[in-house]
Amino acid sequence: MHKASCHCGKVALELDGDLSQANECNCSHCSRKGYLLVFLPRETVTFRSPPEDLPAYRFNRHVINHHFCPDCGCAPFSMGKGPDGREMVAVNLRCVEGIDLEAVKRVPVDGRSF
Numbered sequence: 001m002h003k004a005s006c007h008c009g010k011v012a013l014e015l016d017g018d019l020s021q022a023n024e025c026n027c028s029h030c031s032r033k034g035y036l037l038v039f040l041p042r043e044t045v046t047f048r049s050p051p052e053d054l055p056a057y058r059f060n061r062h063v064i065n066h067h068f069c070p071d072c073g074c075a076p077f078s079m080g081k082g083p084d085g086r087e088m089v090a091v092n093l094r095c096v097e098g099i100d101l102e103a104v105k106r107v108p109v110d111g112r113s114f
């Protein structure tokens with residue numbers, strides 16, 4: 001199990017999954033936030049408090065909720081549906097505790113061109 005959190009600790013989650021590689025997207029939103037995202041099924045992530053209670057930023061087609069902490073501003077995860085309709089959580093590896101980011105393989109995603 002891995003723990004992820006915002007800076008102040010208000011947002012905290014536990015997750016189980018392969019964190020050896022992450023998507024690094026070059027779109028206007030991801031590049032500004034520096035997201036390194038791993039996509040996990042909703043049921044493999046445990047939230048300390050309901051994610052629906054957190055504020056979320058939406059843009060473009062408004063289908064993904066980019067949640068953030070209302071106090072410290074960190075964005076540990078986003079939520080949306082996969083192509084098959086399954087609820088997915090995109091965890092920002094930058095907010096995972098104790099992870100060696102240098103060892104994470106970065107998979108470039110050309111979101112800017114979409």
Ligand SMILES: [Zn+2]
Binds near residue numbers: 008
């Ligand atoms: Zn916070």
